[in-house]
Amino acid sequence: MDDKQRFAEVVLPHVDDALALARWLTGNRADADDVVQEACIRAFRAISSVGDANPRAWLLAVVRNTAFTWIAKNRPKVMVTTDDEGTFERAGLEMVESQASPETTLIEKTDSENLHHAIAALPLSYREVLVLREIEELSYQQIAKALSIPIGTVMSRLARARSLLIQRIGMAGTGKAGVA
Amino acid sequence: MIKPTSWSSREESLLLLNAYIDDELDAASALDVERRLESDAALKAEHDRLRQLRSALESQIAQEHASDDLRRRIAQIADSPGAVVVPLRSSFETRDGWRRLAMAAALAAFVAGAGTYGILRQDPVSNDVATIVADHRRALLAATPYDVASSDRHTVKPWFDSKLALSPQVVDLASSGFPLAGGRIEILDGKAVPVLVYQRRAHVISVVAVPRTVSAVSTSPSLVETRDGYSVIRWRGRDFDYFSVSDIAESELSEFVARWRDAAIER
Numbered sequence: 001m002d003d004k005q006r007f008a009e010v011v012l013p014h015v016d017d018a019l020a021l022a023r024w025l026t027g028n029r030a031d032a033d034d035v036v037q038e039a040c041i042r043a044f045r046a047i048s049s050v051g052d053a054n055p056r057a058w059l060l061a062v063v064r065n066t067a068f069t070w071i072a073k074n075r076p077k078v079m080v081t082t083d084d085e086g087t088f089e090r091a092g093l094e095m096v097e098s099q100a101s102p103e104t105t106l107i108e109k110t111d112s113e114n115l116h117h118a119i120a121a122l123p124l125s126y127r128e129v130l131v132l133r134e135i136e137e138l139s140y141q142q143i144a145k146a147l148s149i150p151i152g153t154v155m156s157r158l159a160r161a162r163s164l165l166i167q168r169i170g171m172a173g174t175g176k177a178g179v180a
Numbered sequence: 181m182i183k184p185t186s187w188s189s190r191e192e193s194l195l196l197l198n199a200y201i202d203d204e205l206d207a208a209s210a211l212d213v214e215r216r217l218e219s220d221a222a223l224k225a226e227h228d229r230l231r232q233l234r235s236a237l238e239s240q241i242a243q244e245h246a247s248d249d250l251r252r253r254i255a256q257i258a259d260s261p262g263a264v265v266v267p268l269r270s271s272f273e274t275r276d277g278w279r280r281l282a283m284a285a286a287l288a289a290f291v292a293g294a295g296t297y298g299i300l301r302q303d304p305v306s307n308d309v310a311t312i313v314a315d316h317r318r319a320l321l322a323a324t325p326y327d328v329a330s331s332d333r334h335t336v337k338p339w340f341d342s343k344l345a346l347s348p349q350v351v352d353l354a355s356s357g358f359p360l361a362g363g364r365i366e367i368l369d370g371k372a373v374p375v376l377v378y379q380r381r382a383h384v385i386s387v388v389a390v391p392r393t394v395s396a397v398s399t400s401p402s403l404v405e406t407r408d409g410y411s412v413i414r415w416r417g418r419d420f421d422y423f424s425v426s427d428i429a430e431s432e433l434s435e436f437v438a439r440w441r442d443a444a445i446e447r
Contacts, residue, residue: 012254076382162233
């Protein structure tokens with residue numbers, strides 16, 4: 001099979017998924033288009049090296065790395081705060097708090113706008129794990145491989161990302177209830 | 181599959197609860213979580229919230245669909261054998277980095293097509309420059325672009341001494357607006373070489389010092405090139421060839437190099 005055929009089978013079917021990931025990482029559609037196009041160029045260059053195991057997870061890893069290169073260049077400040085220790089600590093505290101308050105009904109009623117804002121507000125390192133799991137539906141193993149981090153780190157970032165989301169949606173819901 | 185060792189902390193039980201919801205636990209561990217959920221009301225409440233979140237994400241997040249234009253551009257990537265040349269969308273003109281990348285690809289296509297591969301080989305330093313730019317970019321992605329953080333050259337220089345038994349000149353340019361930030365080590369052509377890290381506002385300048393076997397005069401002019409949007413200036417110093425790389429404007433980097441060389445000669 002030549003490279004062009006391989007590209008058509010491995011990359012083209014997953015362009016929408018690639019775009020979704022790039023969109024969540026960069027924050028807007030125009031930048032996501034650029035990142036996806038650049039990622040596909042990189043993917044084509046490496047097309048002969050891709051195995052049959054899971055080409056979609058492989059392409060998403062390429063998109064993620066391309067997006068990070070893009071972010072480092074265009075939004076260096078985002079990168080600086082990504083692994084900020086303080087973020088981890090705050091997230092830990094919020095997780096404890098969220099157990100005490102029953103926001104379940106608020107989560108149920110949240111609208112798509114609230115949810116988008118809550119996801120977009122997550123620190124990048126949490127957001128990428130959440131998006132790879134919830135939207136791209138990769139396994140823990142695949143996420144660990146795509147991000148080159150241990151599975152334990154995938155688990156803790158995912159748990160914290162979800163806690164932060166629940167917390168934020170709960171707060172947005174409370175705010176609205178207060179106005180009404 | 182993930183096997184829980186114990187339920188030592190609240191934090192750990194939350195991790196396992198998440199893994200349970202994601203269907204990542206083996207059967208025995210999943211059963212263990214289910215038993216816990218029956219007896220632990222707080223855990224059950226958290227479980228319900230996580231389930232709600234999942235269904236909210238499923239129902240509220242719309243799928244992305246690539247535009248026909250993007251699909252066409254991507255399909256064309258595979259159409260140009262040997263190199264990648266893609267048509268640029270109009271707003272690319274404002275995006276310097278991407279345009280340069282595309283121009284590099286176009287140049288590569290020209291070179292490959294014309295059979296003039298030889299012109300790339302004239303300068304053995306060219307490969308080094310690519311490596312140096314790649315390393316600089318990697319360093320920008322890391323938590324910090326240096327292994328030793330210090331604005332004091334009397335800290336950075338001995339650090340290189342102890343790590344590499346190499347001692348490049350380390351000059352302090354804080355008064356010129358290029359404070360020293362630290363140093364790191366890079367592998368270039370299989371050899372560990374020292375890299376000085378300077379700052380210019382929010383930008384990082386890497387100065388790679390490559391030991392030279394033949395000693396030469398240090399007054400040769402500096403050479404400038406750009407790669408993937410990064411400027412690289414190289415010059416010969418005392419016992420070392422220096423490469424500075426940064427994303428600041430080329431004129432600013434030239435000023436940095438001029439001041440660096442002045443300071444190095446004075447000492």
